[in-house]
Amino acid sequence: MSGKTTIYDIAKALNITAATVSRALNDNPKISQSTRKLVLETANKMNYKQNKLALALRSGKSNNVGVIVPRINTNFFASVIRGIEEGLHPEGYQVIICQTHEDEDREVENVNTLLNAQVDGIFMSISNLPKENNHYIERVIQKNIPLIFFDRKKEMKNVSSVTIDDYLASYQTTQHLIEQGCEKIAYFSGDRSLEIYEDRYRGYEQALLDNNIPINEDYIISIKSNVVEGRDAVEKLLTLENPPNAIFSTSDFAALGAIQKLKERGIKIPEDFCVFGFGNEPFTKFMELSISTIDQSPLEMGKMAAQVFLDKINNKKSESKVVLLPKLLIRQSSTRIIT
């Protein structure tokens, strides 16, 4: 009883053939009610469980999908994965996770691994640069395996994507800061060779232009998403002859670092200085001085990505480019004027 029961065991016990057992188990119409009942009962009695591996090999469908992210333990990625899992679980899919640690080689390796594992689809937030070798991605497309980018996407044919409107988010945020009376808005940028960061930058730029505010290159600082870089960036900004009076940081962590440093320098937020983050990390809400930020709806993004996958699988849509609306969460760190 400890070993695994197969349909052959059931067949033997019932003096019928495995095919019949299989049919009974799969609700095949051409089978008598009596044998079906019998099979179901014995299967249950013998504690039979279908071997998905055998099914997968036979059908060519593993019922697994892969998710490739830089790392799993950040609120954003964990939430997207949660969304994907919740969207796919009802359909019988399991989620396999892979981390790249922002390493391009690792990303290629992960794609290969997932391909070898015969996953039915791949969800990915890319780590490598858009200009780099795309060969490993082409292979996914050639094999006709649905590929869905989320957040950090590459613009490619035959590839779906789910993102927020980063340009809009950035534009609206910049506009908001201007409306708060800040015209000297510094900008903390991520790596602009990634589309999302390029889009965000363009939103910032355009909003300034539309308000006849000249771009000040000194205000634009490239940072990594962590507290220390935010602190350092402020340090730099405050040495300028004409320092800014607001920061739009494309990272909540850097925004936090900025706020810490500004406070240490005795600068009052939001009275003297506004700060806006990006990503709606949980801590932004909990601070005594709550941090304004942009919510990317990661849970919905994941669910939407799952839906896009299902639509493709079911031949409803061959390719979708879904753009979700960003949600500006205007909190204390950027609220000077109460409207």
Added chain:
Amino acid sequence: MSGKTTIYDIAKALNITAATVSRALNDNPKISQSTRKLVLETANKMNYKQNKLALALRSGKSNNVGVIVPRINTNFFASVIRGIEEGLHPEGYQVIICQTHEDEDREVENVNTLLNAQVDGIFMSISNLPKENNHYIERVIQKNIPLIFFDRKKEMKNVSSVTIDDYLASYQTTQHLIEQGCEKIAYFSGDRSLEIYEDRYRGYEQALLDNNIPINEDYIISIKSNVVEGRDAVEKLLTLENPPNAIFSTSDFAALGAIQKLKERGIKIPEDFCVFGFGNEPFTKFMELSISTIDQSPLEMGKMAAQVFLDKINNKKSESKVVLLPKLLIRQSSTRIIT
């Protein structure tokens, strides 16, 4: 070229048999260097990739492990999963994630799904109550599939576990609060039918006893892990004739809620009141008033769990009960006396 290349394709191209190809690919000693080289080259040329599914079916090893958690998008669970993934990736294992949403039926379902998927091991932080039906867990053990509990474990034979010493964490924390001059320590408890919460409670209790402080039942409040429950609990405590002057919350979120409410009531922390959390959620460090808490080393916990699994697979140890040391992070919310 788009379809999948199999060893048969390679065999055909080389006028040899699939068995030989298989041997060449698997570095089987009894094969000539020349054919091996030839096979490897053609395999590469034809872009051959081993079908793990077929291998899994044949070998009975899927090279997948399953992880079952209440939810993935919390820092703790996401970090443990990350640790597991990192520990197992070098060994060629993939991680499949399942969420229970704290639902017992879902947990049973997840175990069954993973079993059907022929995973080589299961990592689990349980959602159901220890006294409940364990039948689904017994099946895992019977099938001789390594089962590793982490954090929320059940004490069972043949099952490994990786936890922190919750009793010690709790004892030390209580002791610390007493040393800060707080003798009226309220305690926010999780569901004590889970071992970790029972252990934590005992640590609290014992520390009080050892310091000759009587247990005050009014100070012991059962909460769920969120901000609102922390606020409500404080509300209750403050109506007591003899309110406490410290809170030890087994949830960081509840600790945060408590702090919010205490501040609203004009109570000064830590001067008039100390608060200690549990879990080292990222926000605890970032608050203007940083929150003292206990770090559970989730990343190491995951890596250790991975190691325990590997030890079992490799017949080094049949069963391990690993207990990690908790790390008290004494921060502002509980620091009255600077030593």
Added chain:
DNA sequence: CTGTTAGCGCCTTCAT
């Protein structure tokens, strides 16, 4: 309605 046959892709005896 049920049995027979075959094959998904791989590896591993057993021969040769």
Added chain:
DNA sequence: ATGAAGGCGCTAACAG
């Protein structure tokens, strides 16, 4: 050193 054959567990033709 290589070939032939069988089987992991399942289902989908094809018969009857």
